[in-house]
Amino acid sequence: MIRRIISKVFGRKSRASGAQILPQPRHGIRREQIDDCALKTCETLAQAGFKGYLVGGAVRDLLLGKTPKDFDVATDATPEEVRRLFRRSRIIGRRFQIVHVMCGRVTIEVTTFRANGQKEAEEEDERPTDEHGRLLSDNVFGNMADDAARRDFTINALYYDPAREEVHDYFGGVADCKKHVLRMIGDPETRFREDPVRMLRAARFAAKLDFHIDEATRRPVATLAPLLANIPRARIFDEALKLLMSGHALRGVHQLRAEGLHHGMLPLLDTILDDPTGERFITAALKTTDARIAQDKPASPAFLFGTLLWPQVLQRWRALEAAGEKPQPALFLAMDEVLDAQRGQLAIPRRYDGMMKEVWALQPRFEQRGGQRPYRLLEHPRFRAAYDFLLLRAESGEVAAELGEWWTRFQEAGEDERAAMLLADSSPKPRRRRKRRKPGESGAETQSA
Ligand code: ATP
Numbered sequence: 001m002i003r004r005i006i007s008k009v010f011g012r013k014s015r016a017s018g019a020q021i022l023p024q025p026r027h028g029i030r031r032e033q034i035d036d037c038a039l040k041t042c043e044t045l046a047q048a049g050f051k052g053y054l055v056g057g058a059v060r061d062l063l064l065g066k067t068p069k070d071f072d073v074a075t076d077a078t079p080e081e082v083r084r085l086f087r088r089s090r091i092i093g094r095r096f097q098i099v100h101v102m103c104g105r106v107t108i109e110v111t112t113f114r115a116n117g118q119k120e121a122e123e124e125d126e127r128p129t130d131e132h133g134r135l136l137s138d139n140v141f142g143n144m145a146d147d148a149a150r151r152d153f154t155i156n157a158l159y160y161d162p163a164r165e166e167v168h169d170y171f172g173g174v175a176d177c178k179k180h181v182l183r184m185i186g187d188p189e190t191r192f193r194e195d196p197v198r199m200l201r202a203a204r205f206a207a208k209l210d211f212h213i214d215e216a217t218r219r220p221v222a223t224l225a226p227l228l229a230n231i232p233r234a235r236i237f238d239e240a241l242k243l244l245m246s247g248h249a250l251r252g253v254h255q256l257r258a259e260g261l262h263h264g265m266l267p268l269l270d271t272i273l274d275d276p277t278g279e280r281f282i283t284a285a286l287k288t289t290d291a292r293i294a295q296d297k298p299a300s301p302a303f304l305f306g307t308l309l310w311p312q313v314l315q316r317w318r319a320l321e322a323a324g325e326k327p328q329p330a331l332f333l334a335m336d337e338v339l340d341a342q343r344g345q346l347a348i349p350r351r352y353d354g355m356m357k358e359v360w361a362l363q364p365r366f367e368q369r370g371g372q373r374p375y376r377l378l379e380h381p382r383f384r385a386a387y388d389f390l391l392l393r394a395e396s397g398e399v400a401a402e403l404g405e406w407w408t409r410f411q412e413a414g415e416d417e418r419a420a421m422l423l424a425d426s427s428p429k430p431r432r433r434r435k436r437r438k439p440g441e442s443g444a445e446t447q448s449a
Pocket residue numbers: 055056057058069072150151152153156157195197198
């Protein structure tokens with residue numbers, strides 16, 4: 001009886017799995033905070049005699065008092081068993097299958113417990129790895145303890161049982177959440193070698209959650225960062241996108257640079273950030289993106305990558321002009337050169353090319369403020385994005401602040417005022433005034449998707 005009361009208040013240790021099991025008062029997560037579809041999924045699994053736990057980012061975010069952006073469920077049912085339980089569900093993936101369970105517009109990702117963690121790492125010889133220790137197959141079902149051990153950070157290996165309102169904590173993730181520490185499960189070097197992308201994930205989580213990377217976790221990164229070169233470029237791109245769209249892109253990019261990880265992801269970053277105008281431009285762009293995401297506004301990845309590449313485009317553009325090329329052809333040449341050069345590095349999908357090029361190509365047209373031209377530019381379908389881009393250029397001092405202000409006024413003005421605003425000289429040379437705007441005065445609200 002007393003034992004029961006104690007375990008209800010303080011939690012208990014599972015003898016079978018070794019996990020610490022925390023009751024509601026110890027973790028503070030309330031069922032109302034959880035998406036109905038996720039609860040229903042766990043419930044259906046339980047009714048069929050399977051385990052069903054909320055896992056990963058959602059549990060971590062709930063513990064931290066943040067609203068999770070999606071909910072993942074872990075279960076001991078096989079993908080085929082899960083699919084049969086839910087009418088609206090489908091199996092995704094070939095190498096490692098997961099099941100998408102849909103209710104309304106919500107999709108819950110259901111994953112069968114996997115066994116590829118620390119335990120197996122001790123018998124490393126038997127697992128297929130490449131010559132740097134990278135895991136080549138990740139495809140064995142296991143129990144919940146195995147599943148916890150194959151996850152990356154302690155704060156990502158927490159399982160929430162909605163029926164009992166308990167959190168199963170295998171590696172002290174709840175304590176690390178409270179201390180704001182990001183700690184790798186198992187031996188950090190081995191785990192980074194198994195999957196070098198975990199280094200990028202470390203930088204992303206540290207930035208997103210404002211956590212401190214535990215010293216032992218951080219130490220091997222400086223040496224292992226070059227292993228990112230062996231990762232498929234598409235996966236690096238996905239990770240870059242997650243970092244940039246995390247709502248903490250500015251901190252994330254600085255975190256990457258501090259850990260020396262940007263060479264593998266944004267190789268241009270050094271050159272950009274070493275140039276004051278480039279630095280101001282990128283900072284303004286990332287801040288704008290972060291602000292939009294904080295306000296739940298759509299942020300366009302193509303726009304964002306367009307800003308990341310712009311300092312390079314600009315540099316090439318100026319160089320070609322200086323070599324005697326006319327402005328417009330010089331810009332188009334520079335755009336193509338930069339896009340070609342980055343393909344081997346970051347693999348920005350070609351589907352973004354169209355928007356990036358349009359936004360770049362419209363920039364010189366903002367200089368033309370006479371006759372019918374400003375009216376025609378206003379009508380352009382990409383005007384909004386291009387104007388937002390112009391504001392970032394103005395903010396960084398690349399073009400005069402006055403140019404951005406002129407276009408802001410021109411959009412708001414009535415017929416007569418517009419006519420009076422038109423300049424006689426339709427294509428003045430860009431002035432390079434280094435006037436900086438105050439933060440918050442930028443185009444934070446105007447970047448169109
Ligand atoms: P986010 O809120 O950014 O989605 P998340 O923790 O849910 O964060 P996901 O990338 O969605 O991150 O992955 C879900 C879970 O899967 C993680 O919490 C982690 O436990 C596990 N995981 C994902 N990628 C890896 C990896 N490369 N190595 C080990 N575990 C991983």
